[in-house]
Amino acid sequence: MPPRRAAGTLVYSTELGRTCxxxxxxxxxxxxxEQATRIVGNGxxxxxxxxxxxxxxxxxxxxxxxxxxxxxxxxxxxxxKRCGTGGTIKDGVxxxxxxxxxxxxxxxxxxxxxxxxxx
Ligand SMILES: [Zn+2]
Numbered sequence: 001m002p003p004r005r006a007a008g009t010l011v012y013s014t015e016l017g018r019t020c021x022x023x024x025x026x027x028x029x030x031x032x033x034e035q036a037t038r039i040v041g042n043g044x045x046x047x048x049x050x051x052x053x054x055x056x057x058x059x060x061x062x063x064x065x066x067x068x069x070x071x072x073x074x075x076x077x078x079x080x081k082r083c084g085t086g087g088t089i090k091d092g093v094x095x096x097x098x099x100x101x102x103x104x105x106x107x108x109x110x111x112x113x114x115x116x117x118x119x
Contacts, residue, residue: 040092048118062094
């Protein structure tokens with residue numbers, strides 16, 4: 001009588017054959033999930049400003065927000081609406097067009113962040 005094979009022993013990993021639709025790496029090598037949940041800032045929130053170029057186009061910068069990039073994007077949208085202006089995110093820093101330090105500090109504090117004005 002041949003040895004009986006227990007059910008399930010022939011299952012081999014399908015994980016190896018699967019790739020991430022975003023980065024095309026195998027799921028074992030993919031870091032997309034990690035990136036999406038990675039907190040960008042250190043929680044030391046500072047609201048500063050910077051003028052760009054000789055024209056002196058001013059942007060308000062928000063650094064140190066302890067958020068993931070997705071949450072950072074959502075907050076940037078809130079701040080843009082609040083200030084009625086445009087903006088962007090660069091390397092974990094929210095840039096809002098124009099000088100809005102006071103409004104943004106007030107908004108962040110209302111949202112529960114210990115934000116401080118810098119510069
Ligand atoms: Zn990926």
